Amino acid sequence: MLSELVKNSAPLPLNSKLLILGGGFSGQHIAALVRALGTHVLCSRRRLESHGANLAFDSSKKTLLPNQALEEVTHLLSCIPPDKNGEDPVLSTLGKQLKSKSLQWVGYLSTTGVYGDCNGAWVTELDTPQPKQQRSKRRLACEKAWQESGLPIQILRLPGIYGPGRSALETIKTSSNKMIDKPGQVFSRVHVDDIAGATVHLINLAAKGIWPKVINIADDLPSSNLEVMSFAAKLLGKSLPPVEPFDIAAKTMSPMALSFWQENRRVSNQMLCKELDYSLIHSNYQSGLKDCLVSSN
Numbered sequence: 014m015l016s017e018l019v020k021n022s023a024p025l026p027l028n029s030k031l032l033i034l035g036g037g038f039s040g041q042h043i044a045a046l047v048r049a050l051g052t053h054v055l056c057s058r059r060r061l062e063s064h065g066a067n068l069a070f071d072s073s074k075k076t077l078l079p080n081q082a083l084e085e086v087t088h089l090l091s092c093i094p095p096d097k098n099g100e101d102p103v104l105s106t107l108g109k110q111l112k113s114k115s116l117q118w119v120g121y122l123s124t125t126g127v128y129g130d131c132n133g134a135w136v137t138e139l140d141t142p143q144p145k146q147q148r149s150k151r152r153l154a155c156e157k158a159w160q161e162s163g164l165p166i167q168i169l170r171l172p173g174i175y176g177p178g179r180s181a182l183e184t185i186k187t188s189s190n191k192m193i194d195k196p197g198q199v200f201s202r203v204h205v206d207d208i209a210g211a212t213v214h215l216i217n218l219a220a221k222g223i224w225p226k227v228i229n230i231a232d233d234l235p236s237s238n239l240e241v242m243s244f245a246a247k248l249l250g251k252s253l254p255p256v257e258p259f260d261i262a263a264k265t266m267s268p269m270a271l272s273f274w275q276e277n278r279r280v281s282n283q284m285l286c287k288e289l290d291y292s293l294i295h296s297n298y299q300s301g302l303k304d305c306l307v308s309s310n
């Protein structure tokens with residue numbers, strides 16, 4: 014919830030101006046926090062008419078940003094995924110333009126999919142990424158492009174993102190699909206409030222010269238999909254849809270859905286929460302889903 018986040022966050026350095034490219038789900042939440050902390054924020058979406066858009070940026074149009082939009086921008090965050098050729102839409106279109114500005118910090122929202130399958134083991138930023146899926150290989154290539162861009166980059170790796178309006182509560186409310194049971198399989202998650210809170214925390218640390226190149230933003234409790242769905246159903250006072258063993262469900266799954274179930278890892282947040290002292294607002298899905306319930310009422 015924004016009020017709690019604001020209480021837990023320190024304002025950005027004086028005279029900062031943040032440009033968020035890709036003001037979708039995470040981008041809008043980060044923008045709301047940074048604005049509430051008193052910093053000027055601009056958000057791009059592909060269409061100016063979209064909710065929360067201050068400017069239009071669509072890499073397929075190959076046009077630069079108006080120079081006026083970049084005036085006095087000190088911090089930049091890209092929330093835009095790789096394009097279908099695996100190129101980074103921001104760097105391929107705006108790379109030169111951005112390099113001509115004196116940015117203090119550039120963040121890139123990536124995914125923990127780059128780690129690949131870990132057989133359920135914990136994975137940290139020190140582990141070498143071993144992506145197996147094509148989309149994760151594309152993502153790692155974009156991370157590398159940002160790291161080699163010459164910009165003052167920090168890579169923020171995210172597991173499954175959820176929050177008000179986009180959580181297991183919506184799945185239980187709207188889906189009649191069977192729930193899948195794959196014993197031993199877990200997924201890591203992060204509530205969107207913690208993406209916003211951690212981003213602000215990292216920007217403030219970067220201003221003090223504390224700047225890990227890559228950082229995971231995840232909660233404390235990787236858990237099975239079934240556990241999360243069961244808790245969501247309980248919160249809504251609904252019964253859980255029928256449960257089906259993974260081996261049977263897999264026979265009719267799309268290749269995309271199947272690929273999610275082929276990777277099993279626990280994403281460590283020790284660097285963020287222990288070394289860099291970030292306090293999670295929602296350390297587990299129980300806390301996060303309760304917030305989603307309250308926020309959507």
Ligand SMILES: NC(=O)c1ccc[n+]([C@@H]2O[C@H](COP(=O)([O-])OP(=O)(O)OC[C@H]3O[C@@H](n4cnc5c(N)ncnc54)[C@H](OP(=O)(O)O)[C@@H]3O)[C@@H](O)[C@H]2O)c1
Nearest residue numbers: 035036037038039058059071072092093094124171173174
């Ligand atoms: N969803 C997850 O569980 C998850 C997990 C880990 C990492 N991630 C990654 O983390 C980032 C943020 O996730 P999210 O769920 O907040 O993303 P999101 O809501 O899908 O927002 C993505 C943003 O990128 C913009 N965009 C997409 N293609 C573009 C292009 N070619 N040119 C310009 N803008 C473009 C979209 O524009 P419009 O606003 O016009 O649609 C949108 O604002 C993404 O890179 C995502 O892949 C997501």
